[in-house]
Amino acid sequence: xxxxxxxxxxxxxxxxxxxxxxxxxxxxxxxxxxxxxxxxxxxxxxxxxxxxxxxxxxxxxxxxxxxxxxxxxxxxxxxxxxxxxxxxxxxxxxxxxxxxxxxxxxxxxxxxxxxxxxxxxxxxxxxxxxxxxxxxxxxxxxxxxxxxxxxxxxxxxxxxxxxxxxxxxxxxxxxxxxxxxxxxxxxxxxxxxxx
Numbered sequence: 535x536x537x538x539x540x541x542x543x544x545x546x547x548x549x550x551x552x553x554x555x556x557x558x559x560x561x562x563x564x565x566x567x568x569x570x571x572x573x574x575x576x577x578x579x580x581x582x583x584x585x586x587x588x589x590x591x592x593x594x595x596x597x598x599x600x601x602x603x604x605x606x607x608x609x610x611x612x613x614x615x616x617x618x619x620x621x622x623x624x625x626x627x628x629x630x631x632x633x634x635x636x637x638x639x640x641x642x643x644x645x646x647x648x649x650x651x652x653x654x655x656x657x658x659x660x661x662x663x664x665x666x667x668x669x670x671x672x673x674x675x676x677x678x679x680x681x682x683x684x685x686x687x688x689x690x691x692x693x694x695x696x697x698x699x700x701x702x703x704x705x706x707x708x709x710x711x712x713x714x715x716x717x718x719x720x721x722x723x724x725x726x727x728x729x
Contacts, residue, residue, distance in 0.1 A: 566604045570604060576716055580664070595621060596619075597621045597623065597662070598620070599652035599664065600665065600666030602624065602633065602666070605624075605647075607666070609640070611662070621648060621655075621657075624648070624649060653675050660686070665690045667692075676690055686726075688726075690725070691721075696719050710725075
């Protein structure tokens, strides 16, 4: 029990360290690509699934919940899907300020950063919504989107066995969904609710 608790504390500290590094790298546009090079396959895999299986023509907006200081997923998808607007919801005030600063430096004017909890955001209709792995309150966000917002495509990044004690999961019982395999620690769950 003590060993498990010690591992959890160490992993939590590693996450805080990674967050700090991400914030620092966001001040240098050159480094944002370098920082996320190991994660670039994640949105690429998700986009490949979407293009092959779902109609993306009705998507007017991309909403990324938990974008961090370097919202790589939003930048990547914005470039390839070209929505009217891309909203990055970030609960951490420092990360939201760093992300807004980076996007301004990159001249990405249709990407907007909102400092709030994803549960309190209300404009999810006609959106591709991505819930990041590290988001807290994931179940409430998923329930809100599934129950209240039509014409949305929802991607929830869920931890697998090793990550379940660090990251929250959302129960998807009763929903029809597809799974996009990612790194060994997590997967992307895709729910499409077309009204």
